[in-house]
Amino acid sequence: MEIGRPYSRLLHRLERLSELSAHDRQLIAELPLTVANFSANTEVARYGDTPSRCTLVLGGFLYGHKRVNGSQRQITSFFVPGDIADLHTLHLAPLDHELSALGPAVVAFMPHRAFRDMLDRSPHLTQAFWRDTFIRLGIMREWVTNLGRRDAIARVAHVVCELAVRLQNVDLAQNLSFSIPWTQTDLADACGISNVHANRVVQELRRHGLMDWDSRKVMIRDWDAVAKIGDFSDEYLQLGRPLEREPLLGAKVSERV
Amino acid sequence: MEIGRPYSRLLHRLERLSELSAHDRQLIAELPLTVANFSANTEVARYGDTPSRCTLVLGGFLYGHKRVNGSQRQITSFFVPGDIADLHTLHLAPLDHELSALGPAVVAFMPHRAFRDMLDRSPHLTQAFWRDTFIRLGIMREWVTNLGRRDAIARVAHVVCELAVRLQNVDLAQNLSFSIPWTQTDLADACGISNVHANRVVQELRRHGLMDWDSRKVMIRDWDAVAKIGDFSDEYLQLGRPLEREPLLGAKVSERV
DNA sequence: CGACCGATTGACACAGCTCAAATGAAGTGG
DNA sequence: CCACTTCATTTGAGCTGTGTCAATCGGTCG
Numbered sequence: 001m002e003i004g005r006p007y008s009r010l011l012h013r014l015e016r017l018s019e020l021s022a023h024d025r026q027l028i029a030e031l032p033l034t035v036a037n038f039s040a041n042t043e044v045a046r047y048g049d050t051p052s053r054c055t056l057v058l059g060g061f062l063y064g065h066k067r068v069n070g071s072q073r074q075i076t077s078f079f080v081p082g083d084i085a086d087l088h089t090l091h092l093a094p095l096d097h098e099l100s101a102l103g104p105a106v107v108a109f110m111p112h113r114a115f116r117d118m119l120d121r122s123p124h125l126t127q128a129f130w131r132d133t134f135i136r137l138g139i140m141r142e143w144v145t146n147l148g149r150r151d152a153i154a155r156v157a158h159v160v161c162e163l164a165v166r167l168q169n170v171d172l173a174q175n176l177s178f179s180i181p182w183t184q185t186d187l188a189d190a191c192g193i194s195n196v197h198a199n200r201v202v203q204e205l206r207r208h209g210l211m212d213w214d215s216r217k218v219m220i221r222d223w224d225a226v227a228k229i230g231d232f233s234d235e236y237l238q239l240g241r242p243l244e245r246e247p248l249l250g251a252k253v254s255e256r257v
Numbered sequence: 258m259e260i261g262r263p264y265s266r267l268l269h270r271l272e273r274l275s276e277l278s279a280h281d282r283q284l285i286a287e288l289p290l291t292v293a294n295f296s297a298n299t300e301v302a303r304y305g306d307t308p309s310r311c312t313l314v315l316g317g318f319l320y321g322h323k324r325v326n327g328s329q330r331q332i333t334s335f336f337v338p339g340d341i342a343d344l345h346t347l348h349l350a351p352l353d354h355e356l357s358a359l360g361p362a363v364v365a366f367m368p369h370r371a372f373r374d375m376l377d378r379s380p381h382l383t384q385a386f387w388r389d390t391f392i393r394l395g396i397m398r399e400w401v402t403n404l405g406r407r408d409a410i411a412r413v414a415h416v417v418c419e420l421a422v423r424l425q426n427v428d429l430a431q432n433l434s435f436s437i438p439w440t441q442t443d444l445a446d447a448c449g450i451s452n453v454h455a456n457r458v459v460q461e462l463r464r465h466g467l468m469d470w471d472s473r474k475v476m477i478r479d480w481d482a483v484a485k486i487g488d489f490s491d492e493y494l495q496l497g498r499p500l501e502r503e504p505l506l507g508a509k510v511s512e513r514v
Numbered sequence: 515c516g517a518c519c520g521a522t523t524g525a526c527a528c529a530g531c532t533c534a535a536a537t538g539a540a541g542t543g544g
Numbered sequence: 545c546c547a548c549t550t551c552a553t554t555t556g557a558g559c560t561g562t563g564t565c566a567a568t569c570g571g572t573c574g
Contacts (some may be wrong), residue, residue, distance in 0.1 A: 017456055032551095037555085064398070066398065066399075066402045068402060068406040068407060069406075069488065071304050072406045073406075074401060074402040074405040075407040076398040076401045076402065087391075088391040088394060088395070089385040091387065091391050092388065092392070092495055093393070094398075096395055096398070096492055096493045097398060107287070116444040120380070123377070126380075126383060126387075130348065130383075130387050130390065131348040131349065133387065133390050133391065133394065134344075134348050134349050134390065135343040135396060136336060136350070137345060137390065137393060137394055138345070138349070138353055140394060140397035140398065140400075140401060141321070141323065141334075141353070141354060141397065142323075142353075142395060143397075143401050144331060144333045144400050144404060145323045145325060145331040145404045147401060147404035147445075147449060148331040148404045148448070148449030149326075149329045149331040149449060150325060151529075151530090152529075152530070153312055164419070175393075183551085183552060183553090184268060184552075184553070185552080189405075191405070192404065192405030192406060193530070193531090194273045194530070194531055194532080196530085196532070196533095196554085196555090197529085197530055197534080197552090197553090198533075199553060199554060199555090200530090200552095200554090200555095206332075215539085217553095230275065231325055231326065235353055236353045238349055242400070331555070408561075408562095409561075421557085430561070440519090440520060440521090440522075441521070450562070450563085451562070451563055451564075452520090452521090453522085453523090453563075453564080453565095454561085454562055456520095456521065456522065456523090457522090457523095457562090459521095460522085472571095503531080
């Protein structure tokens with residue numbers, strides 16, 4: 001979880017979306033951050049809350065979810081380091097869903113006031129964050145498609161592929177292998193299936209030698225096969241330019257420096 | 258489909274999100290619009306396109322969808338008059354999904370260049386449109402939940418409730434009754450079920466006297482019951498302030514002027 | 515009148531769910 | 545270092561909601 005500066009992954013991601021001027025970088029660097037730690041499965045923001053700050057993920061994972069019928073849970077998004085998990089609280093309140101830590105997580109809170117000041121000073125940063133919102137919208141379209149029209153094994157494969165690519169994008173996955181502190185029940189709640197069935201699907205993927213899944217470690221052994229099963233293509237994630245994208249998706253992955 | 262000015266529903270919706278100055282209204286009024294007609298089931302924008310303009314719905318309905326396995330279709334959003342269906346093309350290209358007309362539709366194209374000029378001149382309008390993007394994100398979260406954790410009848414009820422409220426918001430539904438040129442197959446593709454099952458669900462809703470569904474006309478007879486079945490609450494649509502919201506959702510609906 | 519499209523119905527199949535119990539892994543405290 | 549707890553994974557056995565296939569019906573339009 002150690003990185004140069006707390007906001008460096010965020011910067012890295014923004015810079016893939018648009019060129020940032022030195023001034024923009026400076027503005028981000030000046031944001032007042034309050035670092036906080038959350039232990040596994042604790043709530044970072046609750047339904048109905050009206051937060052006065054945004055939450056930047058520094059280490060670990062957050063996830064957004066809604067409850068249905070009181071008992072059932074649907075995970076609506078995963079957030080990885082470098083993501084701002086509740087940018088919308090800048091504009092909308094109260095919160096229409098819950099935000100929780102998947103495993104132990106480190107986040108930085110950024111006061112709305114300071115964030116808005118920053119945006120006022122740089123229309124260009126406003127554009128960059130707005131663009132980020134559009135990308136999140138694209139991810140949601142893909143999730144809707146995933147849940148609406150793919151069977152269980154495809155859903156699981158798709159979610160795993162998405163996480164692999166997103167993590168690789170922030171240097172948290174190497175060779176299509178990454179650590180994430182989720183349970184099979186978490187996976188099930190993201191894929192809209194039961195935990196029992198999630199287990200069967202994971203076993204099937206393992207049995208065919210397509211991927212490993214041991215105690216919080218996922219490793220995709222055969223990218224092409226898994227991507228095919230999950231009907232996955234990374235276009236919707238809008239990472240970098242095509243030239244940069246090639247090596248990211250090949251079965252072999254080149255080291256990024 | 259006749260309204261005062263082409264952009265009046267858009268203005269109406271934006272004004273619910275934030276106060277607009279005379280200057281802002283003026284900027285919107287000055288947007289160069291190209292009106293176009295589309296007949297039922299024609300494509301407005303194709304997967305892979307790089308449009309140079311945004312699409313404002315004036316009359317009728319558009320819907321976004323993705324294809325899975327070549328054959329299956331998942332509708333990811335419905336767009337009603339006053340909605341901009343592809344605002345994201347302002348920032349992202351190429352298009353990751355298709356945009357089509359549900360029935361005959363009238364749209365207005367707004368060149369990106371002019372739209373960006375407008376945003377440059379009014380940070381406040383930028384905020385308003387960004388906020389609109391966040392609302393769309395909220396709708397997507399709700400759809401993910403709908404598809405992931407609700408059974409068929411609840412999904413259908415939920416989608417119908419959402420459309421009723423959104424249409425009522427732009428004066429296109431009265432007394433929880435509205436016209437929409439969709440087929441049961443369209444409904445099915447939005448709800449992630451088969452067209453045969455969609456038909457059975459519609460019949461069940463009819464049988465219990467909860468709603469009518471005759472040739473493109475939907476009428477909710479018992480709002481409370483349908484909203485309960487669909488686990489629907491309109492909060493996520495972020496329409497107006499609580500005070501304005503009351504009458505909108507009661508079984509009885511007051512006339513809006 | 516014929517063609518076409520959407521709604522409807524019936525019969526059957528199956529993916530995935532629920533319930534329930536067993537197994538395994540990782541602490542925790544004595 | 546062993547009981548004990550707790551939580552996640554795994555397995556088995558029905559059950560059911562929904563899908564698929566195929567046929568029919570009804571309306572609309574040229």
